[in-house]
Amino acid sequence: GQQLNQSPQSMFIQEGEDVSMNCTSSSIFNTWLWYKQDPGEGPVLLIALYKAGELTSNGRLTAQFGITRKDSFLNISASIPSDVGIYFCAGRGAGGTSYGKLTFGQGTILTVHP
Amino acid sequence: DTAVSQTPKYLVTQMGNDKSIKCEQNLGHDTMYWYKQDSKKFLKIMFSYNNKELIINETVPNRFSPKSPDKAHLNLHINSLELGDSAVYFCASSQDPMSYGYTFGSGTRLTVV
Numbered sequence: 001g002q003q004l005n006q007s008p009q010s011m012f013i014q015e016g017e018d019v020s021m022n023c024t025s026s027s028i029f030n031t032w033l034w035y036k037q038d039p040g041e042g043p044v045l046l047i048a049l050y051k052a053g054e055l056t057s058n059g060r061l062t063a064q065f066g067i068t069r070k071d072s073f074l075n076i077s078a079s080i081p082s083d084v085g086i087y088f089c090a091g092r093g094a095g096g097t098s099y100g101k102l103t104f105g106q107g108t109i110l111t112v113h114p
Numbered sequence: 115d116t117a118v119s120q121t122p123k124y125l126v127t128q129m130g131n132d133k134s135i136k137c138e139q140n141l142g143h144d145t146m147y148w149y150k151q152d153s154k155k156f157l158k159i160m161f162s163y164n165n166k167e168l169i170i171n172e173t174v175p176n177r178f179s180p181k182s183p184d185k186a187h188l189n190l191h192i193n194s195l196e197l198g199d200s201a202v203y204f205c206a207s208s209q210d211p212m213s214y215g216y217t218f219g220s221g222t223r224l225t226v227v
Contacts, residue, residue, distance in 0.1 A: 041218075042220050053142025053171075101162065102159070102216065104157040106151065106155070107155045
C-alpha cells in the first residue's frame, strides 16, 4: 500500500525560530495535505496542495507540492508557543485504490520553548 | 455546535468485553471514516462509509464492526476487546469520498486492561 515517510519525527525549538518538515512517498500523489493535531483533539487541516510545484501559504505556514509529486514540505516561520502539536502530512494517491482514503505520515511532534 | 462529535471521549474496559463508540456529524457530509491512532501517533484508516454504504475496510479484525444507520452517523462496535485495541479512535467526515477536507472528531481514548 501507499506509505508516507515524514521527517523529522520530533523537533525542539526556541520561540521565534523557523521550522521545516517534509514528507516523501514511494508513489505519486495527486493531493498533498498538512494537518495539525493539538493535544486531546483531532487533526485540523492547515494547507491543501493540488498541483505539482504549487506553493501555498496560510499565515506563517508555507507548504509546497514537490515537482515529482512524491514529496511535500511545510515551513513555519517565527514559531510561537501555540504552534506546539503534532503535524501530519497526508496525501491521496493516483488510481482507484485511493478512492475514499487519505494516507497519513507518521507525524512530526513540535515543541516550542518560550 | 460540534461538527463531528464522538462519544465517549474516554473508555476504560476489561479484556474480553464488547464496547461501542458513537459518531455523529452535522455537516451534511456524505462520507464518514474511522481512523485508529496508535501509541506512536500513527493514523491509520479502518473503515469508510459513503451514504451508509461501506467503501473501505482496511484489513481490520472482524471483531470490529462499523454500522451506519444514516449518513450522519457512523458507530463502531468492538467485540472481545484485546490489549492491543488500546488506542485513540477518531471519527471523521468529508463531503464525498474524494474530498480532501476531512473534519475530525476529538477522538475516543480506549484503554483495555
